[in-house]
Amino acid sequence: MSERQKHFYNQGLTRDVYYRIQHLKRLKNVLLRYEDEICDALHRDFRKPVYETELSEFLIVLLELKSLIKNCKSWAKPRYVLPSLVNFPSVSKIYKQPFGSILIIAPWNYPFQLVMAPLIAAIAAGNTAVIKPSELTPNTASVLEKIIAEVFEPGYVDLVQGDAQVAKALLNLKWDYIFFTGSSRVGKIVYEAAAKHLTPVTLELGGKNPCIIDETAPLELSAKRIVWGKIVNAGQTCIAPDYLLVEEGIKDKLLLALKTELQRALGSDPKKSPDYARIINNSNFKRLKALLEDQQVLYGGDSDALENYIAPTILDMGMLDPDIAFNELPEVLQDEIFGPILPVLTYKNQEDVQDWIEKYDKPLAVYLFSKNKKLKNKILNELAFGGGVINDVVSQFLNPRLPFGGVGNSGLGSYHGKHSFDTFSHNKSMVHKATWIDLNIRYAPYSKKLKIFKRLRKYF
Structure with missing residues (x-):
């Protein structure tokens, strides 16, 4: 994580769900203004037909945005789960906690969608992000840079342009999560770099289908x-x-x-x-x-x-x-x-x-x-x-309700829709223990308690 990212995250702004939604709505409005420029950039990069850009890139991003704007608040709420009798009396909850600073390394084949889809989810989950778009699609990267600068404050989301050496330098930094889309060969390099810091990863790779x-x-x-x-x-x-x-x-x-x-x-x-x-x-x-x-x-x-x-x-x-x-x-x-x-x-x-x-x-x-x-x-x-x-x-x-991802050499982890929100969130488990009573059975000395424990454990 860069110092700028760390400083921004430590302010706690992204932990506010309304702050996240505000930026997602702003992003949606800006993307609609840049729609024609995005299509033109992809055509200049490798003559991608406008219809294909609209269908396979722009529409998918808009659907992800609409879903996350609509559901971000409810998905971010703590979720109650059935407490264990061992902890009686108590309440158990799962809290959705942002990982922190996310590194997103995107490929060239869908250079708009495969930047925006993981970024939208990372923001919705409360993280900051650094994006490394592909150097092979410079026109699309240039438009993305303008969009990011218009929507997000420096340190919230930053876009870094450059070649493989820039990507290597970014991987040498410590991140809280890395999301990579690309070949299996490069995916192994990313995984190895992440392992040095025990950084969790999502690797979206490929294979012989x-x-x-x-x-x-x-x-x-x-x-x-x-x-x-x-x-x-x-x-x-x-x-x-x-x-x-x-x-x-x-x-x-x-x-x-x-x-x-x-x-x-x-x-x-x-x-x-x-x-x-x-x-x-x-x-x-x-x-x-x-x-x-x-x-x-x-x-x-x-x-x-x-x-x-x-x-x-x-x-x-x-x-x-x-x-x-x-x-x-x-x-x-x-x-x-x-x-x-x-x-x-x-x-x-x-x-x-x-x-x-x-x-x-x-x-x-x-x-x-x-x-x-x-x-x-x-x-x-x-x-x-x-x-x-x-x-x-x-x-x-x-279908955004289906998780998308590979297995083995074709990938690690999945995303889309709520699966994306979950990917960029740490499930923090908490037990809220009451103080009005304290059962003595768990405390030493243990003499005479074993028989009682064995009779009770079938209810656990």
């Missing part, structure tokens, strides 16, 4: 939903379907449906479509371009380095082999793609699907298109993953 389609799925509707989830933000979404596992008998029909839907959504030349974003920078463009080498391209594959453009691309990866060693897989099947490339694997037996998915670390999301109840229950009960959807993709993120 499988999407399973069996012969009972409605193919045209499935293709429509899969294509949307893959082309939003040009595939640069942590919960996008990473690869498809398609039952052998429906492979050809599904591939035709996917191609038809891509042409319907973006036209015959996606590069000319105003509804398709670009890859964030040349480094990521080259990484994605390399994944296409020596692969069987069924659709797309076009690219333009000058625009960091890669067309939505479908790859035929053949029949899955659950016995193949992980290091023998082509690179496109090893790491999270994070781009508009969709490998398609075919399977014969449903038993092979689970073995294949379990080759990888636990994914952030799993998607299943099927009417088969037995298969649905098998996926739900036997696979470990952060969250998922049956017969759709990505939409688990859109």
